[in-house]
Amino acid sequence: MPAVALVSFTIHPTAGSEAGVGWAFLSAALALRPAVTVHLVLDARDEDAVRLGLQRLAGAERVVLHAVAVPGPILQRYGDRRTRESYLAWLPAARRRLRAIGKAEPLTVAHQVTFASAVLPSVLTAGVADRLVWGPLSVPASASGGAGRIAVLGRAAVRIAGGVAARNLRVADLVVVNNDHTRAFAEGLGHAVAVEPNIVVERQPGAFERDERSLVIAGHLVERKRPWLAISALRDPRLSGVRLDVLGDGPLRPMLERLAQTEGVADRVRFHGAVERSTALEVMSRARLLVHPSSREGSPWVVGEAAACGLASVVMPGSGAEATVRLCDNGGVVAPPGEDLVGALADGVVEALRHPVPGPSDRWSAGRMPGLLRRWYGLGD
Numbered sequence: 001m002p003a004v005a006l007v008s009f010t011i012h013p014t015a016g017s018e019a020g021v022g023w024a025f026l027s028a029a030l031a032l033r034p035a036v037t038v039h040l041v042l043d044a045r046d047e048d049a050v051r052l053g054l055q056r057l058a059g060a061e062r063v064v065l066h067a068v069a070v071p072g073p074i075l076q077r078y079g080d081r082r083t084r085e086s087y088l089a090w091l092p093a094a095r096r097r098l099r100a101i102g103k104a105e106p107l108t109v110a111h112q113v114t115f116a117s118a119v120l121p122s123v124l125t126a127g128v129a130d131r132l133v134w135g136p137l138s139v140p141a142s143a144s145g146g147a148g149r150i151a152v153l154g155r156a157a158v159r160i161a162g163g164v165a166a167r168n169l170r171v172a173d174l175v176v177v178n179n180d181h182t183r184a185f186a187e188g189l190g191h192a193v194a195v196e197p198n199i200v201v202e203r204q205p206g207a208f209e210r211d212e213r214s215l216v217i218a219g220h221l222v223e224r225k226r227p228w229l230a231i232s233a234l235r236d237p238r239l240s241g242v243r244l245d246v247l248g249d250g251p252l253r254p255m256l257e258r259l260a261q262t263e264g265v266a267d268r269v270r271f272h273g274a275v276e277r278s279t280a281l282e283v284m285s286r287a288r289l290l291v292h293p294s295s296r297e298g299s300p301w302v303v304g305e306a307a308a309c310g311l312a313s314v315v316m317p318g319s320g321a322e323a324t325v326r327l328c329d330n331g332g333v334v335a336p337p338g339e340d341l342v343g344a345l346a347d348g349v350v351e352a353l354r355h356p357v358p359g360p361s362d363r364w365s366a367g368r369m370p371g372l373l374r375r376w377y378g379l380g381d
Contacts, residue, residue: 001062003037003105004029004377005098007112007123009090010082011046013053016277017301018082018114019046021136023053024200025113028369030059032379036108037062039101041094041123044069045080066101068094087115094123102128109133109377116178116198116298118165126171133376135176136198138298138320139165139185174376178299179320196372197299197324201308203362208285210357213242215349216287216311218280218302219294221250226316228256229293229345234265236346242268244291245283249274284309289352293345297321303328304364312358314348316341328363331355 006029011022022042029038042050044067054060074089098110107129112122116137124132140161166189169175175186178197186193217230230244246256246269253271260266272283284290290306290313297320303313304324312331315321325332333355335348373379 001035001037002108002379003039005039005041005101005107005110005129007041007094007098007110008114009043009087009094010114011040011042012049013056014049018116018198021116021198021200022114023050024366024369025111025373026050026063027057027366028373030057030062031370032373032377034379035059035062037064037105039064039066039105039107041066041068041098041101043067043082043090066097068097082115084115084117084120087120091121091123095125098123098128099125106130108379111373111376113198118168118175118182119161121168122171124171131173131378132171133174133176134169134172135174135194136178136196136299137176138178138182140296176376179297179323181318181320183323194372194376195323195327197304197327199299199301199304199324199364200366200369201301201304201364203360203365204281204285204309206285206310206360208282210288210310211243211286212288212357214245214287215242215289215291216245216247216284216306217291217293218247218284218305219292220248221246221252221256223252224295226293226295226341227252228259229316229341230291231256231260231265231269232263232342233291233346233349234268235263236343236350238350239346242349244269245287246271247275247280247283248272281305281309284311287311288357289314289349291345291349292316292321293341294319294321297324299324303332307332307358307361307363310358310360312352312355314345314352316345328361330358330361330363 008022010019012019013023047067070086070090074086109131110129111133118137118139140158175191176194177183219225260269290311292315300321307328314333317337322334333348333352335344338344
C-alpha cells in the first residue's frame with residue numbers, strides 16, 4: 001500500500017479556517033484510490049481532537065499520528081494561539097520526525113498543508129519523499145494599506161518577504177497557491193503551480209427569504225480589512241436604498257459607528273458584533289451581496305462561505321481575493337482599480353447588483369478534495 005505524509009501544524013475535525021482545511025486534506029487522503037497509508041505530522045495540542053474525529057472517519061485505521069510538541073516556554077508565552085513564533089519553534093522537531101518517517105518507510109508524497117505562508121520555512125526537505133507538495137499557500141502582495149512612512153516600510157517588508165519566500169519554495173515539486181499573485185510569483189521562479197484556495201465550505205440550504213437591498217460585510221474589524229470603505233460607499237446615490245449588516249467585532253468598531261453617523265448612513269448600518277457561525281451564515285443567506293474590501297488576503301474564506309450561501313461577492317483589486325471570486329463563478333465582481341477606493345467599491349456593488357442572484361454553490365465542498373489530491377500527487381484517476 002502506498003504511503004503519504006501530511007504535515008498540518010493546525011488541524012481539527014470541527015473547526016473552520018486553516019484547522020478545518022487540515023482536516024479536509026486528511027479526509028481526502030483517506031478517500032484516495034488505491035488506498036494509502038497516511039502519516040500525519042501534527043501539533044500535539046490537536047492530537048486528542050484528531051483521535052476523536054478519526055473514530056467517525058472511514059479508513060481511520062490507515063492513519064498513523066505523529067504528534068510533535070511545541071516547546072514549553074513558547075506555550076507559556078503564546079498559550080493555545082497558533083502563532084508564527086510557535087510554528088517556528090515546532091518546526092525543527094516536526095522536520096526531524098518527517099525525516100524519520102521517510103527513512104522507515106518509502107513515501108510516495110509528502111504534503112504540507114498548513115501554515116499557508118511561504119514566508120515561513122517548510123517542514124518538507126529534499127529526499128524525504130518521491131514528490132513534495134506544499135500548499136495551498138500565499139506570499140504577501142501588499143502592505144496593510146497605510147500611508148506615508150508606514151506604506152514605505154510596508155513595501156520594503158513585502159520585498160524582503162518575497163526574497164525569503166523564493167528561497168523557501170525551492171523545496172517543493174508542486175506549489176499549490178491561494179491566489180493569482182502567488183501563482184505569478186511561483187511560476188516566475190519556474191515552479192509547477194496549481195491554483196486552489198484553501199477554502200472548504202459545504203453548500204448551505206437556500207431556505208431563507210432574500211432581501212434584495214441588503215449587503216453584508218463579515219470579519220474582524222481591523223485596518224487590513226478596511227470595513228470603513230463599505231460604510232462610506234453607502235453615500236453613493238446609486239446605493240441610497242441599500243442597507244449594510246456588519247458581522248464581527250474588533251478595535252475599529254467605535255470609529256466605524258462614528259463614521260456611520262458622520263456619513264449620514266447610521267440608519268442603514270446594523271452592527272451585529274461577534275456572532276456564532278450559524279448566525280453569520282443565516283444573515284448571509286438572507287442578504288444580496290457580500291462586500292469584502294480587504295486590502296490583502298491569502299484566500300478569503302468568507303467569500304467561499306458567501307458562495308455556499310448563494311451570495312456573490314465584491315472584492316478589491318490587488319487584494320489576493322480575485323482568484324476566489326473568479327473560481328466562485330457566481331456573478332462576483334472585482335472592483336475597478338483607482339485611487340478612489342470608496343467610489344470603486346460602490347461601482348463594484350452596482351455592477352454586481354445587475355447580475356442574477358446565484359444559487360448556493362458547492363464549488364468549495366470537501367467532495368472536490370480527493371480529485372485534487374490525485375492530480376497533485378500524480379496518482380491518476
